[in-house]
Amino acid sequence: MNTTNATYRFINNTSFVMGNRKNAGKTTFMNWALNQIRKVEAPAFATIGIDGESHDQIDGRDKPSIKTEPGDVFITSYPMLRKSSGLFKVEKAFQIKTPLGQLVVAKTLRSGTVELVGPEYNEQLKHLIDFIRQELNYRSIIIDGAASRLTPVSAIANSGFYYVVNIDRRNMKKALEQMQLLSVSAGFEMASQDDNAFVIEGALTPGKLSSIPRNCQTVVINDLTAIFLNYEQLQHLQKRVIIKVINRPILKGYVAVLKDIAQEAFSQLYMSKGIRTELILNPYVHQ
Template identity: 75%
Template sequence: MNTSNATYRFINTTSFVMGNRKNAGKTTFMNWALNQIRKIESPAFATIGIDGESHDQIDGRDKPRIYTVPGDVLITSYPMLHKSSGQFRLEKVFPIKTPLGQLVVATTLRSGSIELVGPEYNEQLKELIDYIKKELKYRSIMIDGAASRLTPVSSINGSGFYYVLNIDRRNLRKALEQMQLLSVASGFKQVATNESALRIEGALTPTKISSLPKSCSTLIINDLTSVFLSFTQLKQLMKQVEVQVLNRLQLKSFVVILKDITQNEFIQLYQDKGIQTELIFNPYEHQ
């Protein structure tokens, strides 16, 4: 992707930033994306769950912070507004409590770094984002998602997600298989009227596949987050039945941060696997 032409991809859309593990680079990518939006208009942004720690509790490393500028709208907790170096106008206090305080929506008046706190449940996230869209009229929204948890994407109608992967030779094979799985599953057709189709409630697991009737030709699942299979298992299933989804989630791009692997080498491996999803390589290096 030509990063100089990236600005408009984030405008007038709600985008989640997901990752393959902790410290994958999600927050760094989100900061870059917010700066792209600011070239056109003020963004709104949030996180899923609690992000209000300056150091990672697992390895103690400094966590990248979100930087906010005047005009931005954000979701966090009331105590985090006071802790920030910025200044804010409180738009609304929501009856949603977290271990780091009650959730609020605020507009930035003076620039500063902010530690985000978000809702735990998808229904709460939808309520907050609906308020930002309908009442505050913000249309370009970024949400810092949890590592390896895609289900919140389905809670916001019409949203899509970027998937950030931190890849080295130790996890290269696993990462490519994960990319194959997500790329294929994001391409499932949205369900059409089909009386012979079989609806699978909840997760699509190897156990449920083993009990499929031989007469089944079309399988319906909720969305790609219902797939609890390896890529090999999914590929085998697709030889037997057509898989359709009730909700089609848009995988916008893979964002790849490479270590000890050259970009050309990775592109060749990616193409050899037949993956069609767009790739973004370390865009924030070219800000």
Template identity: 30%
Template sequence: MYSMHEELIRRLNETKTMSIVGMCKNAGKTTMLNWLLTGGHLRGTLGLTSIGRDGESTDVVTGTEKPGIFVREGTLIATAKDMLRLGDVTKEILMTTGIPTPLGEVVILRARSAGYVQLAGPSITTQLRSVSESFFALGAEKSVIDGALGRKSLGARAVADGVILCTGASYNASMEKVIADTVHIYRLMNLPKAETLPPECTDGLEACIREHGAALVAGALTDTMVVPLLRSGVLRRCRLVVKDPSKVLLSADTLDKLAVREVALETEDAARTLCVTVNPVSAYGWKFDKDEFLYRMREAVDVPVINVKEELA
């Protein structure tokens, strides 16, 4: 497994801003985050924040114990003021951000000792970008964002250069379903960046494609919009551009049909998936054959796949 780790660590160190996102609760997101923060694999000072609230010791959905978020001395942390009393690191407040959250203003501090932290960061893309910029201005080499769950995770591409996608048995009791849905999200995460932006659709998608051979879709791209145009033959050898992958609400079947008809689906914001992590043990009482799960996921994606239960020890 050394070569897989070596490739992963190389990818991580080439990435300035990364977001860790989960397909479900108990996918191993916090385990992966702690490995990044304390394993000594990432060079230089790290900045850490989250999309919204994370780091509580018990998962509020499943009632299972969650690993806390542990940071090394020197780590920069952006979190809401109300969270400061819950961690046990020695804190040096460096700046206030003016970013409001339900748990108080987001402040940036430096951990003057190793210890546990609780995170409640910004929930808006522009604010997350601003926090990352502040980290770099304060001397961080990397910004790590503890990201969102489910389809919301697709928005991570707008705030990070690289994404770590975490999945596991807790998502569904069917391994087939877990792999299929993870691969679907992976495909969306890795849509290419548009080199040029076509005109925005003002007279409807069909009219725009007929006139320009491409279209900039302002909102969501859905099966309801796309399937009739596939049937009519309008969607063939053309381009569709969306803001980011969270706007693509297409089924895997529709994605396949677009590929067959040589329709280039592109996004304004671009990141890359750095790796996929898998947790074969569900919080709900079932588990997968770990070797089969790992093998099949590695066959399905083109990035390193890591078992968080065994390979991040």
């Protein structure tokens, strides 16, 4: 992937960064993506809930800092601005309270590192991003998502997500099956009112498979985040019915961070699995 493609994939887009597990490399990818945007314009960025902290609040591991440069706009809280080494202008304070303080949208005046704090609810995130887009006119936005929560992607119009997968020899088989599952699910057609379908409320779990009528031809779920099946179970279901979705988050690509695995060998294996989603391998060498 050359620098031009790497840069312009993020311009004029809202992109979420998701991951297959904690410490998958989401924050590192986010910093890299922000640097790509800065080659063209100042980015805006945010997180879902609490992120960017120097130590993971669950297991205590060191985490990469979120770097901010003059002109950047981001969402955090007042206490986190005071902790930062940078200098900022508060564009607007919102009546959204978190355990780490009231949320604000700030603009960077002097570079530094910052701990991001975001809203808990999708509606709040949409409100904040609408302000950044409409009032501040920022168009290239990166949102650091939770490791397993994809639902916020549907809350932001015309957004998509990159899925960071940390892969070694021990988890490679499971990771590839997960990538197959997500790629297939991202391709489901949108449901329409004309569909004579069986609607599944909430999660599509193995336990709900027996509730699908035998003569059913179409099943409707909310979106790919509702699928709690493994790849084999999903394949078996697709032989019986057509699966459609109410919301369709856009899967923009997989970011595979490989450990002790040759890139060429993994690429060939990836293609052999029939996965057609764009694969971005170890992108940080393209800084």
